[in-house]
Amino acid sequence: MRTGSEPITARSPLRMRFWLSLWGLLWAAGGLTAFALVGRPGWAAACGVLLIVVLTDLIMVIRHIHQGPHYQPGRDVPPYEPVHDHHPSPRRRRGP
Template identity: 75%
Template sequence: MRTGSEPLTARSPLRMRFWFSVWGLGWAAFGTAAFALTGRTGWAVACGVLLLVVAADLAWVAHRMRQGPHYQPGRDVPPYDPPDIP
């Protein structure tokens, strides 16, 4: 049910995004090293660029998580105001 206040009360799954970024960072680093060692420069550069993008996303997510519950409400904050039932 939509209440009309969703943009004000929307929540982002930052913890999940954080762990996906950590997972992606590991795979991008592995790919960069593996392709560099096998002599595939183009793929190593592509994985290196991906590594930089994932690292920037991880830094941004960590920044947002450090801002606290104003920007990431806890589990006790409902995602929307309950509708008024007459």
């Protein structure tokens, strides 16, 4: 729920996630290659799974960066009111 106290200069961490994903992609690919060359198939498979996860994250980050900024309400927009339930739940009486 929007509280109205969001910072004016809030920025998306997408660029940071992009560079961290690239760093992780390099390390996962390096680990996959190194473990495959020394004959450690378990560790190579773990690095391969990590490589797929990092690559998926990188694709999603690039997609979000290409979508561009989205509308964010300004300071003149009041906070949203919470949705009130129109059908109150029946209250149970405590009996003796």
